Amino acid sequence: MSIKGNFLWGSATAAYQCEGGWDEDGKGLNEWDVFNHESSLNINNEDGDVASDFYHRYKEDIDLMAEGNQNTYRFSISWARIIPRGVGEVNPKGIEYYNNVINYCLEKGITPNVTLFHYDLPNEMAKIGGWENRNVVDAFNQYAKVCFENFGDRVKIWSTINEPRYYAYCSYVVGNYPPNYKADFGRFWNVLYNLMLGSAKAVESYKELGLKGIIGVVHDNGNVELDPDTKEKELVKLRADIFYNRMVLDTAVFGKMPAELNKVLKDNNVDASFIYEEDIPYFEKGKIDYIGLNLYNRQYVTDYSEGETEIFHNNKGKGSKSKEGIRIKDLFETSFDPDVRRNLWGREVYPKCMYNALKEINAKYGDILVYVTENGCGQYETPDENGYVKDTERIEICSEFIDYMLQAREEGVNVQGYYMWSSMDLYSWINGYEKRYGIVRVDFKNNNRRIPKESYYWYKALIAAKRGI
Ligand code: BGP
Numbered sequence: 001m002s003i004k005g006n007f008l009w010g011s012a013t014a015a016y017q018c019e020g021g022w023d024e025d026g027k028g029l030n031e032w033d034v035f036n037h038e039s040s041l042n043i044n045n046e047d048g049d050v051a052s053d054f055y056h057r058y059k060e061d062i063d064l065m066a067e068g069n070q071n072t073y074r075f076s077i078s079w080a081r082i083i084p085r086g087v088g089e090v091n092p093k094g095i096e097y098y099n100n101v102i103n104y105c106l107e108k109g110i111t112p113n114v115t116l117f118h119y120d121l122p123n124e125m126a127k128i129g130g131w132e133n134r135n136v137v138d139a140f141n142q143y144a145k146v147c148f149e150n151f152g153d154r155v156k157i158w159s160t161i162n163e164p165r166y167y168a169y170c171s172y173v174v175g176n177y178p179p180n181y182k183a184d185f186g187r188f189w190n191v192l193y194n195l196m197l198g199s200a201k202a203v204e205s206y207k208e209l210g211l212k213g214i215i216g217v218v219h220d221n222g223n224v225e226l227d228p229d230t231k232e233k234e235l236v237k238l239r240a241d242i243f244y245n246r247m248v249l250d251t252a253v254f255g256k257m258p259a260e261l262n263k264v265l266k267d268n269n270v271d272a273s274f275i276y277e278e279d280i281p282y283f284e285k286g287k288i289d290y291i292g293l294n295l296y297n298r299q300y301v302t303d304y305s306e307g308e309t310e311i312f313h314n315n316k317g318k319g320s321k322s323k324e325g326i327r328i329k330d331l332f333e334t335s336f337d338p339d340v341r342r343n344l345w346g347r348e349v350y351p352k353c354m355y356n357a358l359k360e361i362n363a364k365y366g367d368i369l370v371y372v373t374e375n376g377c378g379q380y381e382t383p384d385e386n387g388y389v390k391d392t393e394r395i396e397i398c399s400e401f402i403d404y405m406l407q408a409r410e411e412g413v414n415v416q417g418y419y420m421w422s423s424m425d426l427y428s429w430i431n432g433y434e435k436r437y438g439i440v441r442v443d444f445k446n447n448n449r450r451i452p453k454e455s456y457y458w459y460k461a462l463i464a465a466k467r468g469i
Helices: 031-038 054-067 092-107 123-127 134-151 164-174 185-208 233-254 261-267 277-285 352-365 392-410 454-467
Strands: 008-012 072-076 111-117 157-162 214-220 224-226 290-294 299-302 310-312 325-328 332-334 369-375 415-421 440-443 449-452
Touching: 008 111, 008 369, 008 454, 031 123, 054 092, 054 449, 072 415, 092 111, 092 134, 111 134, 134 185, 157 164, 157 185, 157 290, 164 185, 164 214, 164 233, 185 214, 185 233, 185 277, 214 233, 214 369, 224 233, 233 261, 233 290, 233 299, 233 332, 233 352, 290 352, 352 369, 352 392, 369 392, 392 415, 392 454
Parallel strands: 008 072, 008 415, 072 111, 111 157, 157 214, 214 290, 224 299, 290 369, 369 415
Antiparallel strands: 299 332, 310 325, 325 332, 440 449
16 A cells, blocks of 8 residues: 655654763753663663764764655754753753754655654752652743754644653653663653643643744553453543553643542542642643554553552563563552563563453544554564664564554545654663664674665665655
């Protein structure tokens, strides 16, 4: 099937994971710089100081995207590069750097899709409590305005926040992202709420400027599926869907939080005092134009009413039998489907969830525009003597995901773009540099040399066929 018209085919990265240049040209420290330099919880003893060195090699990477027929690139801006202390003075060198990246994309026929916050909170903001503190919400809005004013004439696709739910979950429930709180559901909901408020305020600021473009939020994991043995089907589905999806998507698409949120907070033993009546108009005015969907797997759940909260986290690719998931007292637990294959990180490899997620989004939110802003396959890889990686499994898995996306599109879902995670190998938040997602290999030990993988050539041919070029 060939797709003509405006469908976007590209790839994605995030600032901390690929840029490096951690203390160059006036950039301030962010929370991940400090965590990776100082915390004993940095399990790999690796950091993003140099990362893929995109800060210096952006032209080479964008050239590869263009040669690979990609017509869009999703990347994020480092808040601390633009405003080193999070609030206050703007760093002209930071503005200049992103101007260069954006202009080079445009010169190469690549539409930039820019995310404002992809986890790298300025450290000065982390010091005052991070997203728990409502002052950070307003600081984010100020930073967003600086970006819109400086880049909004050329950037036409924006997203406010990458995966608010997953970020809050890793930072305050799993505890593997700074500030490393474990099973703190009070903080989790508070931070998620503040992230959604920050997103809404930034959307409103964007609209007020009258710029010609679209703005959305990037959300992880589309669909909750129930283990058929679940007893309280309706209740478990409601709780898990609000927890994983609806707190983000209902709030951003409808401009108001799910009506059943209070019930779920109560079941989760969380006091709702972080919700303020005065915020209601901001949510209403901050409705998004599109949904960015990062899709890797589904949420397969069942009842959990009797035990304590437990978290299973396989962070080192320990094997497909090692558990990845959660049991939340009085809410639900992750179930394990014996019929679905798992990767070394214990995560399901289930490409059909792409179709299910898109159809469910369409059923809940109608004709809203969707971009698949991330999809990919993380692996340990061994190159041949020339540095070439035959990543056939990645190709097989991503082909299936893409087919399911196109099937949903055929059936009327308004999905208009797809981004492979990731454009090149980069830092993985909890796995360092060995878990690779790139379609271009980065030889981290050899001057960060770029070597396109088998998947790069496969993706190039696929795009050519779909775009009819
Ligand atoms: C998403 C993030 C990305 C990326 C990806 C892979 O949640 O938006 O930044 O890291 O997941 O995750 P990981 O590297 O943990 O396997």
